[in-house]
Amino acid sequence: MLSLLPGLPQERSPQAGEVDGFFAADSMVRRLHRERLVLFSGVRALLMQACDPLGVIGFQRHSVIFDDPQARLLRTDERMSRIYFGTAEEAEETGRVVQAMHRRVRGKAPARYGPIPKGTPYSAADPRLGLWVLATLADSALVYYERIFGGLTADERERYWSEYRQVGELLGLPPDSMPATHADLKRYIDGRLGDGSLWISDERREQAERMILEPPYSGWQRLAVMPITETVRLISVGLLPPQIRVLFGFSWDPGREALLRSTLLQLRIGSRFWPDAVRLHPAARLPAGERYGALAV
Numbered sequence: 001m002l003s004l005l006p007g008l009p010q011e012r013s014p015q016a017g018e019v020d021g022f023f024a025a026d027s028m029v030r031r032l033h034r035e036r037l038v039l040f041s042g043v044r045a046l047l048m049q050a051c052d053p054l055g056v057i058g059f060q061r062h063s064v065i066f067d068d069p070q071a072r073l074l075r076t077d078e079r080m081s082r083i084y085f086g087t088a089e090e091a092e093e094t095g096r097v098v099q100a101m102h103r104r105v106r107g108k109a110p111a112r113y114g115p116i117p118k119g120t121p122y123s124a125a126d127p128r129l130g131l132w133v134l135a136t137l138a139d140s141a142l143v144y145y146e147r148i149f150g151g152l153t154a155d156e157r158e159r160y161w162s163e164y165r166q167v168g169e170l171l172g173l174p175p176d177s178m179p180a181t182h183a184d185l186k187r188y189i190d191g192r193l194g195d196g197s198l199w200i201s202d203e204r205r206e207q208a209e210r211m212i213l214e215p216p217y218s219g220w221q222r223l224a225v226m227p228i229t230e231t232v233r234l235i236s237v238g239l240l241p242p243q244i245r246v247l248f249g250f251s252w253d254p255g256r257e258a259l260l261r262s263t264l265l266q267l268r269i270g271s272r273f274w275p276d277a278v279r280l281h282p283a284a285r286l287p288a289g290e291r292y293g294a295l296a297v
Helices: 028-034 037-051 053-062 068-087 088-104 127-147 153-172 182-194 200-212 219-238 242-247 256-274
Strands: 106-108 119-123
Touching: 028 037, 028 153, 037 068, 037 127, 037 242, 053 119, 053 127, 068 088, 068 153, 119 219, 127 153, 127 182, 127 200, 127 256, 153 182, 153 256, 182 242, 200 219, 200 242, 219 256
Parallel strands: none
Antiparallel strands: 106 119
């Protein structure tokens, strides 16, 4: 009743990020993914995923990522955000939809692609392919958060990966197919980076760089957004594992490293003063119980 009196502050409805859902309000998944800047870690993850040859064959034949990368990024963000900030029912529904999509993505390589011979079978439901996608998403989020907002303790990283394994289960990965600990996750990623299994063709390299790192604008719009897109490019390339930078042919030097460190420091300091409408992911700011995203799952 007091909220009806003029002049008194109105009571605010709880936001999605403030109430328990599939993940608790104080979970590490919520802590990391409520930060809008962590959303850009998806660029790093996509560049790493583009270096998995068998995964790329599936992307090329069954996904819009190479034809309409913005739609792909939007759909991924909406579905993952429904898991991060949605109710248990919404997260489980999203997982069922994604698993159904993955079951339809299967076939054989139509031609040789680097180390993948023609006729090699692939399936998006294969836990080995799904694990690289999940691992790049989790690792990229951790890298972005720590480099921008400050380091995490070993226990906090462990909590995050333990929670993120639940995301993997929702998406169809058997528990025993995923690294058991964060240290195991790092060993898995380091192993993939060093075992020669990652590769990308010249055509896919140019295509991935163009669609992920170049803004889809022209003329004055391109000039207007250039400071933002150049910052995203600097951070995306700078935070890649060195082995992935080599595969893409991205140059890196002490000057760029110094600029990267300066940019990340400015973001760390500046973001503390941003209003929630700028700093927080829209899915975390929605009224609790409201469905996030315009695309139907």
